[in-house]
Amino acid sequence: MAILDERGILFIIGDLLSLITIASCLVSKVPQIRTIQQLQSSQGISLNGLLLEVSSYTVTMLYNYTNRYAFLSYMEYPILLLQEYVLILLVLKYKDLLNPTAYKWIGIYWTIFFGFALGILPGSLLMLMVPFTTPVGATSKIMQLVEILRTKNSETVSLITWGLSAFTNLTRIYTILIDSGDKVLLSNFAISTVLSSLVLFAAWFYKKPKTNIKEK
Numbered sequence: 565m566a567i568l569d570e571r572g573i574l575f576i577i578g579d580l581l582s583l584i585t586i587a588s589c590l591v592s593k594v595p596q597i598r599t600i601q602q603l604q605s606s607q608g609i610s611l612n613g614l615l616l617e618v619s620s621y622t623v624t625m626l627y628n629y630t631n632r633y634a635f636l637s638y639m640e641y642p643i644l645l646l647q648e649y650v651l652i653l654l655v656l657k658y659k660d661l662l663n664p665t666a667y668k669w670i671g672i673y674w675t676i677f678f679g680f681a682l683g684i685l686p687g688s689l690l691m692l693m694v695p696f697t698t699p700v701g702a703t704s705k706i707m708q709l710v711e712i713l714r715t716k717n718s719e720t721v722s723l724i725t726w727g728l729s730a731f732t733n734l735t736r737i738y739t740i741l742i743d744s745g746d747k748v749l750l751s752n753f754a755i756s757t758v759l760s761s762l763v764l765f766a767a768w769f770y771k772k773p774k775t776n777i778k779e780k
Contacts, residue, residue: 574742575742577738578738578739578742578743579636581735581738581739582636582637582639582735582739583636584735585640585731585732585735585736585739586636586639586640586643588640588728588731588732589640589643589644589728589732590643592644592647592725592728592729592732593644593647593648593650593651594647595722595724595725596651597647597650597651597654600651600654600655600658601654604658605658611652611655611656611659611661613704613707614648614651614652614655615652616700616701616703616704617648617701617704618645618648618649618652619697619700620697620700620701621641621644621645621648622645622673622677623690623693623694623696623697624638624641624694624697624749624752625638625641625642625645626677626680626681626690627690627691627693627694627749628641628749629681630680630681630683630687630690631687631744631746633743633744633746634743634744636739637736637739637740637743637744640732694748694749694752695748697752698751698752698755698756701752701755701756702755702756702759705756705759705760705762705763706759708763709759709762709763709766712763712766712767712770713766716770722767723764723767723768723771726760726763726764726767727764729756729760729763729764730757730760730761730764733753733756733757733760734753734757736749736753737750737753737754737757740753
């Protein structure tokens, strides 16, 4: 059997990596959700950051969906979006921002979402927006990296979360290469992989000195 045929070994590996990525994304936001629920507080959580993430995930998912790419190559985005929706609702609730204005913007979001999903809005607009998902996603990661380097403290940063982020972005480079080869998506995931890895390394590096100080 040829290694590059329709269901060759490269495609099987790609499907396995997709399933692993999806499984990882199932729990990536759960710890943060549980923490907010337990503390009944969203202090320290950036609502603007969550909204940027939702925007980036939404555009990427709709772009894949409207281009009829293999569902396994982007299935983690619906999963991540569901978790992001819960996070945003909790943050709005505990910041006392769950008001008519919030409901209005939620309605606008879903109107636009289904407009693209049902083909009412032109897919060409998504093509224009997709390149912006890279700087939007990168900005949130750079801000986290700068915060760690500035404070030299990563006590509240989850190594597991950022490790999963780096890993899942890396696996997506492979699955996109063998599925669509979309250069826009490849550049997006390559940048995200590098930035997530930098945050992971910085978080690991600044956890060790803090532990040593406590031991003394």
